[in-house]
Amino acid sequence: MAKKILIANRGEIVLRVAKTCNKLGLEPYGVYSDADVNSPHIKYCKDAVNIGGRLPSESYLRIDKIIDAAKELNCDLIHPGYGFLAENYEFSKSCIEEGFVFVGPSPNVLELSGDKARAREVASKIAPILLGKEVSSESDALNLAEKIGYPIMVKAVKGGGGRGLRVARSTQELSDAFISSTKEAEMSFGSSRLYIEKYLEDPRHIEVQILGDNYSNIIHLGERDCSIQRRHQKLVEETPSLALTDTLREKITQTAIEIAKRMKYNNAGTIEFLFKNDNFYFMEVNSRIQVEHPITEQVTGIDIVEQQIHIAAEEHLQLRQQDVRSRGHAIECRINAEHPITFAPFPGTVTRFIPPQEDKNTRIDSVLHSGYSIPSFYDSLIAKVICFGENRQEAIATMRKSLSSFRISGIPTTIPFHISVLNDKRFLQGDYNTSFINELKPAYSKSGEIAAAILWQLPKRIRFIEERGAVNPWARSRFLEVESLDMMEKDYLQSRGSEN
The missing domain is CATH 3.40.50.20 (Rossmann fold)
Structure with a gap:
């Protein structure tokens, strides 16, 4: 090697x-x-x-x-x-x-998978897809939308990461979306090609991790549920998905393998699906290692980067499907330098950075340190917290403890949002979908300002709560009545009085 x-x-x-x-x-x-x-x-x-x-x-x-x-x-x-x-x-x-x-995958695979219209065509021979196709003009898009019906999803053929993606529920919205998506696609990917498809309301986003070598051997490492997203970008991922029965899990993972075989896929990647009412639809292929790959590593014990390197070195896949044995449950929370309510990016200087202690059930992926100045030019992701448990309840409990002990000062982060999610009834029951954040109760301007102020005092605030045995308002789900937001203000004012 x-x-x-x-x-x-x-x-x-x-x-x-x-x-x-x-x-x-x-x-x-x-x-x-x-x-x-x-x-x-x-x-x-x-x-x-x-x-x-x-x-x-x-x-x-x-x-x-x-x-x-x-x-x-x-x-x-x-x-x-x-x-x-x-x-x-x-x-x-x-x-x-x-x-x-x-x-990574071969140029031929990347050329195919990177063209979402072509990838859809290949996958359609194996898996259900939502109605739609590539369009060359606004009039083509409007005519196709009339045939398949609104709402419509506009996507960049060469897109990814939610860029160039818009939802349209009327002809006017589609006209506006076509123009804005064209501009964003050209700027982000150097290609203005677009396709539209029927928009599926409130699905789960489930992806299957695959590994393939250069000798047509392909296996899967299970699925991940990535449904908690904002602006089509993931915030919380977990494996296995509570939405799948054993029968559905077998069906979706085998479908992913068949799609990968049809594409002659090699190296690591994911086959992405939308899932609703026990039906799944092919969405796209992500031909790279994913941000959320650690949770799969936690439940399988397989180093995916190691497998990538072996495959790239022209070695045969070192694993057989029967060698892959998942156990327990894992959750990943992406910690972003963003306001936890508006998700507006907040570059700036990290004055204090003390991550949770790592052990066999807690993994922290981050290169941050106290005094580091976060640039404004790149993605706002600053850390990933990955927690494992013998079951989902244990994983959630470990994640709660880890997030509560995280100390980041100088910038706001999404940690309070994650704490709220982990205390949300629908998340705890596994009854959530990609509309999770859209359905959060709005934070009124006053409560938003209180929340922002709390962020800057988070370490002191946690100590204060622990000492007085109070309920942290961030641990109240924003799906509860608005009084929880009022409690946030009251508790914050009391904490300020105590600290002074």
């Missing part, structure tokens, strides 16, 4: 890949932009090259700069992580043409 690997990314995924590299005897190398000169991810690399720029388009999305860095560092492999160039067909092709091993 080659000895040097360039991790062409930033943030916690660099640490994650580097850990596996060290385990396998590989030397991890990195890159960083001008905005990331002091980024913590650099210290986890044996060496790193400044690729300039501050915006992603000037740095992490520049194929030429990544290739030049790999040459300068004399690397043998290139791991793209997730986001940026991870699913870019041209990047994988360039890596191979320049003599590097690309740790």
